[in-house]
Amino acid sequence: MTAPRRAVLRALARAQRPLSVEELHERAKAQHARLGLVTVYRTLQVLEELGLVRRIHEQGACRSFAASSPGHSHAITCERCDKSSEFNGDDVCLLTGAIERKTGYRVSGHWLQLVGVCPSCRKSGAER
Amino acid sequence: MTAPRRAVLRALARAQRPLSVEELHERAKAQHARLGLVTVYRTLQVLEELGLVRRIHEQGACRSFAASSPGHSHAITCERCDKSSEFNGDDVCLLTGAIERKTGYRVSGHWLQLVGVCPSCRKSGAER
DNA sequence: GTCGTAATTGAAACTAGTTTTCAACTACGT
DNA sequence: ACGTAGTTGAAAACTAGTTTCAATTACGAC
Numbered sequence: 001m002t003a004p005r006r007a008v009l010r011a012l013a014r015a016q017r018p019l020s021v022e023e024l025h026e027r028a029k030a031q032h033a034r035l036g037l038v039t040v041y042r043t044l045q046v047l048e049e050l051g052l053v054r055r056i057h058e059q060g061a062c063r064s065f066a067a068s069s070p071g072h073s074h075a076i077t078c079e080r081c082d083k084s085s086e087f088n089g090d091d092v093c094l095l096t097g098a099i100e101r102k103t104g105y106r107v108s109g110h111w112l113q114l115v116g117v118c119p120s121c122r123k124s125g126a127e128r
Numbered sequence: 129m130t131a132p133r134r135a136v137l138r139a140l141a142r143a144q145r146p147l148s149v150e151e152l153h154e155r156a157k158a159q160h161a162r163l164g165l166v167t168v169y170r171t172l173q174v175l176e177e178l179g180l181v182r183r184i185h186e187q188g189a190c191r192s193f194a195a196s197s198p199g200h201s202h203a204i205t206c207e208r209c210d211k212s213s214e215f216n217g218d219d220v221c222l223l224t225g226a227i228e229r230k231t232g233y234r235v236s237g238h239w240l241q242l243v244g245v246c247p248s249c250r251k252s253g254a255e256r
Numbered sequence: 257g258t259c260g261t262a263a264t265t266g267a268a269a270c271t272a273g274t275t276t277t278c279a280a281c282t283a284c285g286t
Numbered sequence: 287a288c289g290t291a292g293t294t295g296a297a298a299a300c301t302a303g304t305t306t307c308a309a310t311t312a313c314g315a316c
Contacts, residue, residue, distance in 0.1 A: 002264065002312070021302085036266040041303065057239075060183075062190045063302080076233050087231050092240075095219050103215050105204050105244035111185075112220075112240045116233035130283070130293065149273080164295040169274065191273080 007031035008043040009052075017082035018056040018064035056084065057113050074111065078118035080125060085118070135159035136171040137180075145210035146184040146192035184212065185241045202239065206246035208253060213246070 011027040012019070019027070025040045044065055047053040054068035056075060066075065066084050074089045089112065096107040117125070139155040140147070147155070153168045172193055175181040182196035184203060194203065194212050202217045217240065224235040245253070 004265070034266075038267080038304085039265060042264085055188075057185045057190060057241075061302090062185060076227070076231055076235070078233065079236060085231055085233070087227060091223050091226055092220075095223070098219055099204070099215060099242065100244075103204055103213055103244075104247040105206065105213070105242075106250055107204070107242055107244040108207060109243040110240060112238060114227065114233075114235055115237040116228075116231075116235040119232040122234055132294070162295075166275085166296085167294060170293085189273095 003032050004028075004035050004039045005043050005046075007035055008040055009047070012047075012053065012065065012067045015066065016084075018066040018077065018084050020063050021065070024065065057111075074114065076114035076116055078121055079115050080117055080121040083118050083120075131160050132156075132163050132167045133171050133174075135163055136168055137175070140175075140181065140193065140195045143194065144212075146194040146205065146212050148191050149193070152193065185239075202242065204242035204244055206249055207243050208245055208249040211246050211248075 007028040007030075008024060010031055011024055015024075015027070021037070021040055021044065024044075025035065025037050028040065029035050044053060048055065048065075051070055052068060053065050054075060055062055056064040056066055056077060058064065058077075068075070069086060072089045072093075073086045074092065075084055075086050077084045092110065092112055096110070099105070100107055135156040135158075136152060138159055139152055143152075143155070149165070149168055149172065152172075153163065153165050156168065157163050172181060176183065176193075179198050180196060181193050182203060183190055184192040184194055184205060186192065186205075196203070197214060200217045200221075201214045202220070203212055203214055205212045220238065220240055224238070227233070228235055
């Protein structure tokens with residue numbers, strides 16, 4: 001555990017929304033000025049393997065990352081402010097039985113990404 | 129609707145698994161020899177907007193595409209042979225209520241990608 | 257505290273993937 | 287057959303991500 005890695009972790013932990021590698025680099029440099037972009041990539045790779053970070057899949061590319069709690073969970077991202085939260089994913093597991101029956105596949109894994117409007121944007125913005 | 133586009137569509141329609149842009153280019157060239165890679169990119173973009181093609185999101189990058197039927201559905205990909213199928217996604221919509229209560233977000237969209245073992249691989253391979 | 261080793265770092269070079277540019281070409285309605 | 291708007295492919299430009307390598311750093315053994 002080195003200073004550069006701590007800087008990346010800290011920037012990720014503080015973020016309220018998924019960050020691209022570039023953004024993360026910018027922010028983490030506040031903690032550790034001579035941090036290299038390469039180290040951000042490498043640190044993310046390690047953290048992803050450890051399950052501490054999740055990649056956020058979006059429409060086109062999938063280049064953003066967010067901190068993730070251990071255990072089975074999914075992310076929901078606000079379409080207005082990009083803020084990202086997690087929720088427990090056990091409900092989804094209940095669906096696998098139905099899906100196995102429908103498709104004939106044996107389901108071994110899944111992931112789900114949700115988009116919505118977060119509570120504070122619901123208050124401030126016009127309700128649809 | 130031009131010959132190059134037809135070639136791309138045809139290669140996609142025939143594929144039993146998601147294809148990368150390169151693979152698609154290779155296969156579509158069988159129909160239209162001097163097809164440019166750029167055209168494949170452009171055609172995919174158009175088809176994606178029309179909802180005829182879906183991007184398959186995988187562990188690391190998300191670079192494969194598969195034909196998709198219109199309407200709300202999700203993809204499931206076989207982890208052994210990569211074959212990809214679709215299924216109706218109405219079940220998942222039932223979850224949004226529970227998720228809205230849990231997170232406070234208003235859910236406006238989602239997508240789900242599943243991984244599993246397809247029927248024919250289940251037969252041939254050793255059952256776990 | 258000092259030493260040694262193995263892992264980590266950052267810069268630069270490199271590769272892969274994707275987009276833009278632009279002149280030539282093609283589909284399609286007139 | 288003609289005109290026009292949209293499409294095409296090659297090359298160049300660009301972006302994201304990876305590899306290489308010498309210098310640096312963490313950390314356990316002494």
